[in-house]
Amino acid sequence: MKLAPFAVLAVLAVAAAAFSAPAPVTKAVAVLQPLGSSGVSGTVTFTKAEGGVKIDARVSGLKQGAHGFHVHEFGDCTAADGTSAGGHFNPAGEPHGGPDDAKRHAGDTGNITAANDGVTTLEYVDSQISFEGPNSVLGRGVIVHANADDFKTQPTGNAGGRLACGVIGAAKAQ
Numbered sequence: 001m002k003l004a005p006f007a008v009l010a011v012l013a014v015a016a017a018a019f020s021a022p023a024p025v026t027k028a029v030a031v032l033q034p035l036g037s038s039g040v041s042g043t044v045t046f047t048k049a050e051g052g053v054k055i056d057a058r059v060s061g062l063k064q065g066a067h068g069f070h071v072h073e074f075g076d077c078t079a080a081d082g083t084s085a086g087g088h089f090n091p092a093g094e095p096h097g098g099p100d101d102a103k104r105h106a107g108d109t110g111n112i113t114a115a116n117d118g119v120t121t122l123e124y125v126d127s128q129i130s131f132e133g134p135n136s137v138l139g140r141g142v143i144v145h146a147n148a149d150d151f152k153t154q155p156t157g158n159a160g161g162r163l164a165c166g167v168i169g170a171a172k173a174q
């Protein structure tokens, strides 16, 4: 069978569409594993939302009180103390701050506050983190700390040791 030139072009266009780039990421997940004998574990879900990315965290085993909760530079949880995840994710070279500060590390997602030693949840929309561009958190790490982030002490917020670590991976959109 002979195809007219325009028909050949149409077939090529359909074929090209079938092999185009995957859909943009709109959801990501990190599974938090305990570091050392902390007994702290959980899941963090990131979902594209109006005004940024919504964070839903569910963490168990935390002692009562506030615990620093950040996106760190590396999605590397191999070190027993979590230091392989590096410092706070800071693509713009800003000082450390709190989630509501204009000048902050992109990874400064604040504290997660446990009312008791059961399951703790955190839900908020972060204005700086993203799934694309320089602030993309895909492949970065999530760290939960022993102590509260004071949003002031440079460059760590004085949040102390690392209790749990997870790697942020692309998830199936829903």
Ligand code: CU
Pocket (backbone or CB within 6 Å): 068, 069, 070, 071, 072, 088, 143, 144, 145, 159
């Ligand atoms: Cu941290």
Ligand code: ZN
Pocket (backbone or CB within 6 Å): 088, 095, 096, 097, 105, 107, 108, 155, 156, 157
């Ligand atoms: Zn920071």
